[in-house]
Amino acid sequence: MIKKFLSHFLSPSLSRLLLQPIALVVLLASSVPALAELELTISKTSDDGIPIYIANIPGGATGVIEGDLKRSGRFTIIERSKITNLSAFGGELNGGEYNDITDYIVRGKEHEGGLQVELISTSDNAKTTYTISKNTNPRRVFHKAADKIYEKITREKGAFDTRLAYVTVTNKTSDNRQFRLYVSDSDGHKPQVILTSKQPIMSPAWSPDGKKLAYVSFEDNSSAIYVQDIFTGEKFMLSSREGSNSAPAWSPDGTKVAMSLSFNGSPDIYIVDAKSGDFTRVTTSSAIDTEPSWSGTNSIVFTSDRGGSPQLYQIAATGGKAKRLTFDGKYNSAADIANKKLAFITGNRGAYNVAIKSLSGEGKDFLSNGTLDESPTLSPNGAMVAYTTMKNGENSLAVVSDNSKARQFLTSPVGDIREPAWSPYLNH
Amino acid sequence: MRSIRTKLVVLPILLSALTIVGCSSQNVDKDTTADGSITSSTTTEDGTKTGTVGAGGASGVNSKDSQGDRSNFNYLPGENNGNNTNDITLAGLNNPDNLLSQRIIYFDYDKAAIRPEYMVLINTHAKLLAKYPSLKMRLEGHADERGSRAYNVALSESRAQSVKNIMGVQGALSSQIKTIGYGEEIPIVRGQSQESWQKNRRVEIKYDDY
């Protein structure tokens, strides 16, 4: 098939020659002796990433770094057994020797409680060394190293040293049900309980500084939105209007929180000043308006059923006319935005899946294939999406890369897991 | 004998002709009675007959809503008819035979509209509120697990408000009723089936002390 396709462009001898090294190189038919310019085809659909070899680093960094890079869907980890004669950290290394096996080699060693890693490009033997200082959470040191490597190679900020907040429920249908708000590393490790309640806890949302969480609580038979410092545990109530107080979302500058309130009748989008608690109304429809997500400093994407079914709309934070963003399917909701990408839930023939689209573009790509997938949340660099998926009647936490090449299920505490929220980049 | 056979043949033809006449009008069935007179009765689209069940003497109110398989109902609760089980009193709240002991209203998928068969139940509770202005009620809305969680909170809140709006028309005061949307957080039953989902799409009526 490929042969036939190529021979369409090339003389038979050339096409035979061509098929030997690689299959997909396409050359335009050339008149001998002068060679024509090479013409190559590069397709979006590819299954491999940038090959990288990570030498064994004492202290457990290797596995963490490998897991991080793999999860991004941008790397292929070269098996440890493929290179056996590698010199230790700092030793002589002729990159060209390994050029056919891998594009990059990573070596590292423990250093003053922290870590030192060097990244060697096998094509030009260029070497970069990074020193990462120690941290009370040693895994954060490894994640930071992974971020450095990721950034150097992809020229995109790494988002491995970040956190996830999520809610778990034990005894889902009994009166002994217990809701817990957790914060963990971005790979699901080191979960810590932030809040426990007999009543539902919902919709955790990170402040842009990564220090506070806004969430919905249902204490005393009514809903309210609280803001809690994840380090000190200090909290205050931001909104407890009559009816529903739900779906908080911090503005990019951290001064305001968008939310859905129903004290005026139907649920509408409001913006509340995080300090003064002053309210500004954004939407005024009599339909359901909820799930705000900031698409810029002054615009909000939200879910509304004003057209008869839940769809995504975009509106200025000051209000006005809303622009419909989704037209495909009967159910599009739960938008999350990062780095010009928009992850959302789309209903398709009774199944609810995670999809991703460009904030400005029309098309979308499916990222999940379960039947009841929920709550997509983008990593701050937009390269990964965490979401929940139903497995054996319980929700579990998964992370998928934006190109859907990599998917990992994260380890998580007992119970039904729900509503993950990916933190911003951490500056502390 | 000959004449009788002819009759045997002719009569069915007549009857079949009548049947055809009957069929040509889908919603009006004609009953040919012994004396040849024709009576009619309304029939719903799927063929089940809707009669009117008079409760508490409120008979003769014709249901204009034919919802097919849904059970018979009328809009108006009974009152002052000396039947203890249907008394709209605080005592009725604790009587398992009284309509007031029914406290759950179910909904269609992704809808906050009240199904007509729940009008009596809602109106009965509304009358109780109207009768006892100091009585307080909580309407707790719920959704099934499909779709996004925050949207389901809004949806269940809208369901609770639909119920509240009807109660307001019946004379209940807005200050007596509190709504709360729990979304899909507190299901009654587990499981991924139409049946479980239906049971979870609901508004629960709650009185503080009853």
Place this chain on the structure above:
Amino acid sequence: MLKVLLRHPGAVLGAIILHLLLGGLFFFSFDWSEKPDLHEAGIPIAIITEGSLETQANSVAEEESAKPSEKQIIKEKQEATDAKEKAEKLEQQKIAEAQKKATAEKKKIAKKQAEAQKKAEAEKQKAALAAAQALKLKKESDNKKRLQLEAKQEEERLEREAAEQEKAIAEREAQRKADEAEKAQAEKAQAEAEAKEQDKKEQTAKLEAEQIEKEKKLAAKKAAEKKAEEKAEKEAERKAQKLAEKKAKDKAKKEAAKKEAAKKRAEEKKQERLAKEKAEKKAAALAAERKKEKEAEEAAERKLAEKRKAEEAERAKAAKEKAEKEAAAKAAAEKAEREKAEALAAKKAEYHRKWQEAQAKKKAEAAAADAKRKSDAEAAARNKSLEKAKYGALVSWGGKIQQHVKRRWHPPPGTKGEQAKVRITISNSGFISSGIQIKSCSGNPEFCASVKEAFERSEPLPRPPSKYNLSKSDRTITFKMD
């Protein structure tokens, strides 16, 4: 036996009376036991039709028309079945139409009722609401309030359903026009929202009005007035309903009658047509057969005679022609031979001269070509191995570049089908020396930017094979990004 009967006229009379009585009894009992209930009306038909193995509708039609052509129909079973099917279809269509009409009629009536109710409700809302307050006080007015509330609920339900319907329609419309301009969509959504908002405002206004009115206390006089009005309204409603029902009934009856007549007509026509067709066919077939036989005989005779004649004539003609031809040919041949000999001699001389000249020229050319070929072949052999090796190296380098860039390209989501063409020149150290030239890109600027970024991210690219001293054009590559 006749004689015996004549002799006893009394007995005959008795027998007749007895028969009549028996007959009457039978008829009466038949009428009694078979008195059809609506739901059993179909049963006697089924019994009759089982015998003739016909469908219900058809058997009815046949029994009614009962014409002499009936036997023929059974004979021509195939045709008849076809026709029946057609008739059936026609009938079904008609029934369907009738049903549709009836349904439409019913809907219309329902609509009218609803409208009337709404209108009345609007007109009297003030009075009604005020009355509601008064009615609370009086036991007698309890019933009235109930009715009013019921009407209100009904109205609300209708509104709600209408709103839902509108929503559903809007949704479908939106789906269908998914590709239309966003602006139009946004405006549409806005319009919807505004319309809804308007509705809501109206409702709110209504509710407010209600509240105000409730607070006012109305005199009993007004309540009485209202009662009267309501009575009148109800009366009107009832009348309208009756009228509508009557209309529907009449219409259904008419429809049925029409159908019956149409059925009869169709059956009669069908039978007539079938009989006629059969007769015509038979007659035609007979006539045709006879004619064919006669014609065949005559044709055979004629052919035989003609053949004999033609044979004789041909024989004579051939003999004559042969003699003439032989004479002419002989003379022509002699002449031609003479001329040919002369021409040949002249040609031979000329050709020989030319051939000698050409031969000499060819020899010289061949020698020159041979020399050139030899030197060319030597050069080509040298080049060919070089070109081949160089080309191979280029291709394998191209493969490396392709893979390298592909792994570093992160097109934005939802850009399936988008394409771009990029041209770059790569320096010997693997850097892009020409700048990244985007030759073409399908639309989306974000996608085009991702293509450019892919190459930026890819530097340094795999270095070109060094030992072949590649020219700039060798190191220039066009990429198709899809």
